[in-house]
Amino acid sequence: MRVVVIIPSRYGSSRFDGKPLAPICGRPMVQWVYQRASQSSRVETVHVATDDERIRAAVKAFGGNVMMTASTCRSGTDRVAEAAERLGLGMRDVVVNIQGDQPLVDPRCFNAVVKPFTEDPSVKMSTLAFAIVDEREITDPKDVKVTFDENGDALYFSRATIPMGRDGFSGYTIYKHLGVYAYTREFLECFRSLSPGRLEEIExxxxxxxxxxxxxxxxxxxxxxxxxxxxxxxxxRIEEKMAAMGIG
Incomplete structure (x- = not known):
């Protein structure tokens, strides 16, 4: 089973144009994500998938793997699927999808998100969660919350607070979803063919x-x-965290 990380990256953004190339401690943001992923002991290779020549040139400049994908891709997942197909990955190989806006992602996160595929052959897709410690994230809609069952399978993802305790937030843990996904290439192709859902469009x-x-x-x-x-x-805020961690 091969494990490949693909970082879908587009230049245009309504909230932050050119975000992948924004400098953080002197390096483009996407470079930080790329290098953190490359440090994972479980990852074979890392690739950036983009439709923008500026991003392609920046990745080449720091020695990274990059491929140009179609400008018609509807989402980052579509871009990842196209790249996985062009890389010739087998249907049981695992593709890890992480956006290029998580410059502090810990390399061990990639090991963790891949582990279920080695333990349970029925797993087709996995993701990560982190126990919230900053109470502001509990009610912030940009921080997505997730609940899951006793087997670890997701029950729901929401921008709302879930679960919402009738008597307040004490006595239980609320988990924040982290935007790192892994799929078998077979399921990635399946996902690519699914029509958008009603809840997906609402949230x-x-x-x-x-x-x-x-x-x-x-x-x-x-x-x-x-x-x-x-x-x-x-x-x-990210640069301050990097300074505190002794990186950058």
Whole structure:
């Protein structure tokens, strides 16, 4: 079973144009994600998939693998699927999809999200969750929450607070979803063919599409947070975290 990380990356964004190339401690943001993924002991190769020449040139400049994909891709998952097909991956190989806006992702997160595929042959898709410690994230709609059953399979993803305790937030853990996904290439092709779901369109969460069509998503709890850069103002916060961690 091969494990390949593919980082879908587009230049245009309504909230942060050119985000993948935004400098963080002197390096493009996408380079941080690429290099963190490359440090995983479980990952064979890392590739950036883009339709923008500026991103292609930047990845080439730091020595990374990059491929140009169709500008007609509807989503990052479609871009990942196209790249996986062109890489010639087998149907049981595992593709890890991470957006290029998580420069602090811990390399061990990639090991964790892949582990279910080695333990349970029925797993087709997995993702990560982190126990929230910053209470502001509990009610912030940009921080997606996830609940899961006793087997670790997702029950629901939401921008709302789930579960919502009748008597407040004390006495139980609320989990934040981290935007790292793994799929068998076979299921990635299946996912690509599914029509968008009603809940997906309401929450604007693509992973709900799999669940609305009856597919399970295995959730792995990790002790490593992976904060995302949504807006330019987030970069300073990330650089401060890097300084505290001694990187950068």
């Amino acid at each position: 604007k969460l693509e992973q709900l599409r799999a669940m609305e069509h009856g597919h399970r998503i295995r959730v792995v709890v990790t002790p490593y947070d992976s904060p995302e850069v949504d807006l330019p103002v987030d970069i300073r």
